[in-house]
Amino acid sequence: MTSIEVRNLTTSGGRERPLLDDVSLTVPSGETLAITGPSGAGKSLLLRTLAGLEEQTSGDIVIGDGVVNAVDPRGRDLAMVFQDFALHPHLDVFDNLAFAATLRRGYDRAELSAKIHEVADLLALGDLLELKPADLDDAQRQRVALGRSIVRDANAYLLDAPFSQQSERLRSHVRSVTTQWQHEHQRTSIFTTSDVEEALSIADRVAVMHQGFIHQVGTPRDLYERPADMFVAGYLGSPPMNxxxxxxxxxxxxxxxxxxxxxxxxLERIGSRGVVVAGIRPEHCYDASGQGGQSVTDRVEFTTRIDDVEWRGSSQFAYLGYEIAPEVEDLLNEVEDLLEFDLFQNFLVAELAPDSPLSPGMSIRVVIPRMKVHVFDPETGENLTLGR
Structure with missing residues (x-):
């Protein structure tokens, strides 16, 4: 397989704010990278630019050892799954799966046919091989587009939201067999998804993207435990960080x-800042009367009333309201306007053990490990606790 490197890639699009803003990424050979971010973050545009379907204003795209800025899409030899599937309506499923592979000279027909049947069985397409795209639903068409991509041998694989049309029940299966296939064949792959949990589960590394630039790249654990900035902290997690x-x-x-x-x-890192933002993950909140809370030594603790409770089976969410001064709320609104993303609320979510007897209106004492509290600069978004 082949590595991919993006160096300071920028696409202005004739707008005041670049569509892609100084994007730099490295995907080593055989690695799977997931790019996640809200709708409109620039994920699809980045993949189309890598494939040579869109032009960059500046920066370099390196595939293997060579800069490919001037190389056409065919010469880059990247397999891509498009969000709109891009199937050939006059071909049946088998021929759609085979199409990209047959464009290469010297392919073995028997070997290709065996691979198509193997991939079709993996993607629950085995009984549909003689049907045309018009006879399929969107989930099936998407699996055909996905199968067409992974059937062929390419330098690397670009998969743009490849599981978005799958039902909840089938999505995890399709995702699992696809990523397993790519890993077994040691393929360099870049997935995009707006589903945070999906990104964390399928990739060796994850890039968090918003407003056309990359906020942070790292392993799923690194991003979750050590978010570089306030946006990453507020975007990752379900529910996200308070x-x-x-x-x-x-x-x-x-x-x-x-x-x-x-x-x-x-204290030194906070310096003269008069206001900061504290970040607390819901799962780092414990009921002080429970076993988890009692085991925390270096702790932050408080007593408050529960506004509401949501039962989730394996856990329960307690919503703990609080007041924000108008001038502080104005500052937080400015931050959200700048980021074009909702980060703040006037309640704290605590994810507590399912056996804790909770009900709205009752008083609860909450314990938080002090070293699990993050502190952010509200203006730059920088995580001030990363150096500790």
Missing amino acids: LVPAFPMDRQLVMPLATMLLDDDL
Whole structure:
């Protein structure tokens, strides 16, 4: 397989803000990268630019050892799954699966036929090989487009939201067999998805993209545990990280529901900032009366009333409301407007054990491990706790 490198890729599109903004990525040979972000983040445009279907304003695309800026799509030899499937309506499923592979000289017909039947069985298309695209539903058409891509041998594979049309029940199966096939064949692959959990589950590394640029690239665990900025923290997770306004006062960080002692390193990093944003993941909140809460030593704790409870089977979400001063709320609204993404709310979500007896209106004491609390600069979004 072949590596892919993107160096400072920018596409202006004639707009004030670039469509792709100084994007740099490296995908080593045989690695799977997932690019995730909200709709309109630039994920599809990035893949189309890599494939040579869109032109960049500046920057380089390197496939293997060569810069391919001037190479046409055919010369780049990248297999791509498009969101609109791009099937040939006059060909049946078998011939659609075979189409890209047959464009290469010297292919073995028997070997290709065997591969098509293997892929068709993996993607639940085995009984549909004689049908035309018009006879299929969108989920089946998408699987045909996906199968056509992975049947052929290419330098690398670009898959644009390849599971988006699949039903909830079938999606995990299609995703699993596809990623397993790519790994077994040691294929360099780039997936895009707006589904955060999907991105974290399918890839060796994940790139979080928004507003045309890459916020952070890393392993799923790195991104989840050490988000580089406030957007990554608020985007990853289900439910996402709680982001609450906080005020440094002497050696303490005062939050709407709790106060946390600041160590010397974090105090230095906060510096003269009068307002910061504290980040707390719901699963890092514990009921103080439960086993998890009792085991936390270096802790932040507070008592409040529960506004609402959602039962989820394996856990339950407790919603803990708080007030925000109007001037602070204005600041948070400005941050959201700048990011074009909703990050803040006036409640904290605590994901608690299913056996905790919770009900709206009751009082609860919550415990949070102090070292699990992140602190962000509200203006730059920088995670000030990464150095500790």
